[in-house]
Amino acid sequence: MASNSHILFFPFMAQGHTIPLLDLAKLLSHRGFKVTILTTPSNTSTISSYISQLSNIHLKVIAFPQVQGLPVGYENMSQLSHDQLLPFFTATKQLQQQFEKTLEEMSRVQDLPVCVISDTFLGWTNTSCRVFRIPRLVFHGMGVLPMAVKKSLVIHQTYKEVGTDTEPLVVKGVQFGFTLTRADLPNSIRERESSASQFFLDSEIYDIGSWGVIANSFVELEKDHVASLESLYGNNTRVWCVGPLLLYDQIEGARNGPNGPNPSTKWAEWLNQQVGGQSVIYVSFGSQSNLSETQLDELAYGLELSGHNYIWIVRSKTWNPPCDGRGLIVREWVDQRWILAHEAIGGFLSHCGWNSVLESLSEGVPILAWPMFAEQHLNAKYLVEELKMGLQVPNLNRAMKIVSREAICEGVKELMGGEKGFKARENVVELGRMAKRSVQVGGSSYNNLNELVNQISHISS
Numbered sequence: 251m252a253s254n255s256h257i258l259f260f261p262f263m264a265q266g267h268t269i270p271l272l273d274l275a276k277l278l279s280h281r282g283f284k285v286t287i288l289t290t291p292s293n294t295s296t297i298s299s300y301i302s303q304l305s306n307i308h309l310k311v312i313a314f315p316q317v318q319g320l321p322v323g324y325e326n327m328s329q330l331s332h333d334q335l336l337p338f339f340t341a342t343k344q345l346q347q348q349f350e351k352t353l354e355e356m357s358r359v360q361d362l363p364v365c366v367i368s369d370t371f372l373g374w375t376n377t378s379c380r381v382f383r384i385p386r387l388v389f390h391g392m393g394v395l396p397m398a399v400k401k402s403l404v405i406h407q408t409y410k411e412v413g414t415d416t417e418p419l420v421v422k423g424v425q426f427g428f429t430l431t432r433a434d435l436p437n438s439i440r441e442r443e444s445s446a447s448q449f450f451l452d453s454e455i456y457d458i459g460s461w462g463v464i465a466n467s468f469v470e471l472e473k474d475h476v477a478s479l480e481s482l483y484g485n486n487t488r489v490w491c492v493g494p495l496l497l498y499d500q501i502e503g504a505r506n507g508p509n510g511p512n513p514s515t516k517w518a519e520w521l522n523q524q525v526g527g528q529s530v531i532y533v534s535f536g537s538q539s540n541l542s543e544t545q546l547d548e549l550a551y552g553l554e555l556s557g558h559n560y561i562w563i564v565r566s567k568t569w570n571p572p573c574d575g576r577g578l579i580v581r582e583w584v585d586q587r588w589i590l591a592h593e594a595i596g597g598f599l600s601h602c603g604w605n606s607v608l609e610s611l612s613e614g615v616p617i618l619a620w621p622m623f624a625e626q627h628l629n630a631k632y633l634v635e636e637l638k639m640g641l642q643v644p645n646l647n648r649a650m651k652i653v654s655r656e657a658i659c660e661g662v663k664e665l666m667g668g669e670k671g672f673k674a675r676e677n678v679v680e681l682g683r684m685a686k687r688s689v690q691v692g693g694s695s696y697n698n699l700n701e702l703v704n705q706i707s708h709i710s711s
């Protein structure tokens with residue numbers, strides 16, 4: 251299986267996109283490939299800390315273009331305000347010239363990669379790869395269902411006519427077991443006239459003609475969606491489900507897992523002191539979501555009213571809680587996997603970013619869904635209505651009107667102690683078992699990864 255072939259990885263500059271792609275890079279390096287990761291200056295330290303012990307992973311740094319509307323040094327989506335997103339996306343397109351120069355240099359020293367694995371948001375890499383006759387694999391940092399829904403709406407041009415927030419939506423060629431409406435779609439498709447939307451619509455088109463697609467999901471979870479997505483790409487394009495990537499650490503030593511040592515932090519100490527298994531709710535909205543201060547106040551009251559202890563990751567640097575309480579508020583980057591694996595954790599109030607969904611599922615923790623943007627509404631509906639591994643925060647609305655403390659309290663109580671919460675916990679534990687089986691020897695993701703490795707090795711021979 252070992253090969254000395256060279257693979258070039260190009261992650262998109264957002265935490266939720268970069269982390270799983272680095273996990274894949276580690277796995278492929280572990281299988282004997284030489285790996286180069288392409289990135290921009292201010293992302294290098296995060297990436298270096300992830301890949302530090304691996305000698306056959308190299309970093310190649312290219313300059314991030316300076317554009318209007320973006321302060322110097324802003325190179326990661328996680329640091330941006332809503333107004334800065336469009337200049338940021340536009341800037342990433344300007345990396346194309348340097349990307350091609352990098353390939354030219356590699357070619358000159360006869361070290362051209364046998365394939366490029368790049369994020370779906372860097373769709374233009376597909377065009378460059380064609381010039382150099384290198385196959386490109388698309389990496390999506392999301393589940394297969396949202397990929398298929400978006401692809402279908404764009405390919406069939408039906409995104410131009412998606413109806414109201416209440417009427418059921420038909421998505422050609424994609425099946426799912428719940429009613430989808432415009433309100434569940436990613437903003438890129440809802441706000442179809444905006445320039446930011448154009449960026450995402452272009453990415454969908456660029457992707458077509460890629461050699462294949464790599465998904466951080468597993469077949470048992472999304473079998474029908476995989477078949478739909480493959481037929482939407484056409485030309486026998488393969489969708490390789492090789493996830494959950496985070497779980498490989500148990501068999502491949504790729505990443506520090508939840509069984510790792512206690513982080514020496516106040517929050518780990520606090521969690522270790524909690525008595526009673528599954529008594530604490532973990533609250534986090536990922537690396538990008540920002541709630542208004544009024545909403546944060548309401549959430550603080552809601553958590554208090556629920557009577558459950560909580561550990562809550564707050565991104566705002568200015569907001570202070572309106573009440574003293576039974577929870578712990580943390581303002582630093584935490585080891586989410588470690589927290590979710592802790593025996594004291596009984597539920598996760600989450601924005602439903604795909605990595606958070608996979609991490610929760612893998613640890614058998616049911617979710618109280620509070621989606622905010624991107625494909626999070628779709629994820630939330632899927633996990634609540636089809637997978638039944640969570641509940642929805644009551645009275646959520648797409649206009650992001652304030653969700654009351656009473657609604658939050660009701661949701662937390664039901665998840666942590668109600669009958670529906672109990673069923674969701676049973677279901678998520680079973681899904682977690684399936685996920686773990688899929689990455690073990692002989693499991694579906696493990697086999698897919700082997701096949702992918704063989705195919706890449708084939709290109710080079």
Ligand code: UDP
Pocket residue numbers: 265266267269534535536537538539563582583584585586587602603604605606607609
């Ligand atoms: N994460 C973390 N610590 C934090 C916040 C987030 O480890 O304090 C990780 C989390 O475990 C997940 C990723 O960051 O792997 C967030 O990705 P997700 O897709 O859930 O949401 P996004 O941030 O992309 O909206």
